[in-house]
Amino acid sequence: xxxxxxxxxxxxxxxxxxxxxxxxxxxxxxxxxxxxxxxxxxxxxxxxxxxxxxxxxxxxxxxxxxxxxxxxxxxxxxxxxxxxxxxxxxxxxxxxxxxxxxxxxxxxxxxxxxxxxxxxxxxxxxxxxxxxxxxxxxxxxxxxxxxxxxxxxxxxxxxxxxxxxxxxxxxxxxxxxxxxxxxxxxxxx
Numbered sequence: 001x002x003x004x005x006x007x008x009x010x011x012x013x014x015x016x017x018x019x020x021x022x023x024x025x026x027x028x029x030x031x032x033x034x035x036x037x038x039x040x041x042x043x044x045x046x047x048x049x050x051x052x053x054x055x056x057x058x059x060x061x062x063x064x065x066x067x068x069x070x071x072x073x074x075x076x077x078x079x080x081x082x083x084x085x086x087x088x089x090x091x092x093x094x095x096x097x098x099x100x101x102x103x104x105x106x107x108x109x110x111x112x113x114x115x116x117x118x119x120x121x122x123x124x125x126x127x128x129x130x131x132x133x134x135x136x137x138x139x140x141x142x143x144x145x146x147x148x149x150x151x152x153x154x155x156x157x158x159x160x161x162x163x164x165x166x167x168x169x170x171x172x173x174x175x176x177x178x179x180x181x182x183x184x185x186x187x188x189x
Contacts, residue, residue, distance in 0.1 A: 005154045005169070005184035006048040009040070016132050019043045044179040050171050051150040055178040056140045061147060063177035068170065070149050073125045075101045075167035075186060077160045086112040086135070097122040101167040104128065105157040110135040116142040128167075128184075130154050154184055164189040 007013060013022050023041040030036050044063075045051065050071065053060025076095065080087045087109055102124050104111065108131050116139045119127060127134060127143060128151030134140065143150055151169055166187040171180030 001188045003156055003159050003165070003186040003188065005156050005167075005186055006182065007153055007155050009042070009047045009181065013047050014132070015043070015046060019045060022046050042181070044174060044177050044181070045152070047181050048151070048153045048155065048169070048184050049179050049181045050169060051134075051140065051144060051152065051179045052171075052177065053144040053147050054176075056137065056144050060144060062175070063171050063180045064173045064175050066147070066149065066171070070126060070147075071170050071182070072166065072168045073099065073101045075103055075160070075165050077103045077105055077157050079105045079158075079161055080109060081105055081107045083109065086110055087115050088112050089114050089118055091115075092118065097124050099123060099125050101126040101128065101151075103151070103154060103157055103160070103167070104130070104134075105161070106131050108132075111139050113138045113142060115139075119143075120146045120148060124148060126151065126167075128152070128154050128169075130157050151182065151184060160186055160188075 020043045025039045027039045028037045052063040054062045080091045083091050126149040134150045169182035169184035174180050
């Protein structure tokens with residue numbers, strides 16, 4: 001079974017404050033042009049997307065320089081919806097996180113720098129959230145300086161609670177990109 005973890009892209013898709021709005025405009029129609037096509041205008045961090053190190057780290061890898069292995073792996077979901085404020089270390093269950101893609105079901109909460117430091121020390125492969133942002137600038141810098149990709153605006157994470165799954169979300173190969181929209185999915189075992 002495959003679970004879609006991506007939000008649809010349209011003019012109504014919310015964007016982070018001060019990011020460019022998403023625009024989907026009709027370009028060609030079959031009756032007039034013989035084919036159908038739209039024009040898309042949006043920032044690299046629109047909808048469900050991944051942040052590359054270059055997003056916050058001067059000289060950091062751009063999205064086209066990231067190894068494809070960074071975007072696929074064993075996933076785990078941590079449910080922190082019942083907490084308040086930034087997600088703290090006391091909310092992280094004892095588990096093995098090495099090499100895993102750790103996804104947070106937050107309903108909008110952001111990670112604390114302490115959680116980011118802990119997960120980097122544990123050797124996570126990538127981190128994701130259902131929130132618009134994984135955390136503040138410090139959290140981004142902690143993760144991205146260690147080349148830990150950050151997936152944001154994920155959906156349907158509640159369907160993965162307590163389940164074994166493989167996470168997959170490949171970016172577009174944007175030359176010099178600081179990130180990219182992705183089609184994130186989970187393959188349930």
